[in-house]
Amino acid sequence: IDRQGFNYNRFAMHMRYCLKRIQDKAQFQEDDTHMLQLMREEYPDLQHCTARLLQKISDRLQEKLTAGEELYLMLHINRLRQNSIENH
Numbered sequence: 001i002d003r004q005g006f007n008y009n010r011f012a013m014h015m016r017y018c019l020k021r022i023q024d025k026a027q028f029q030e031d032d033t034h035m036l037q038l039m040r041e042e043y044p045d046l047q048h049c050t051a052r053l054l055q056k057i058s059d060r061l062q063e064k065l066t067a068g069e070e071l072y073l074m075l076h077i078n079r080l081r082q083n084s085i086e087n088h
Contacts, residue, residue, distance in 0.1 A: 010079070018057075019061075027065065036074070
């Protein structure tokens with residue numbers, strides 16, 4: 001992963017704001033369950049990676065993340081993965 005790249009910086013920024021939203025009890029509340037389910041079915045490896053990261057965050061902060069947060073995290077991880085594939 002190119003840690004100087006645009007997609008990594010977007011991911012890092014998303015993580016900072018995600019953690020801030022959790023701290024402030026202001027997570028995304030949109031009903032993204034249908035889109036999230038489609039992403040999970042279409043990209044099971046991406047879903048597995050995201051689920052592991054979400055579990056670590058949840059365990060550490062004692063807070064469950066919403067479907068909206070999960071979806072956005074999946075999108076950012078997918079961008080990182082695609083960028084990594086394209087550059088190798």
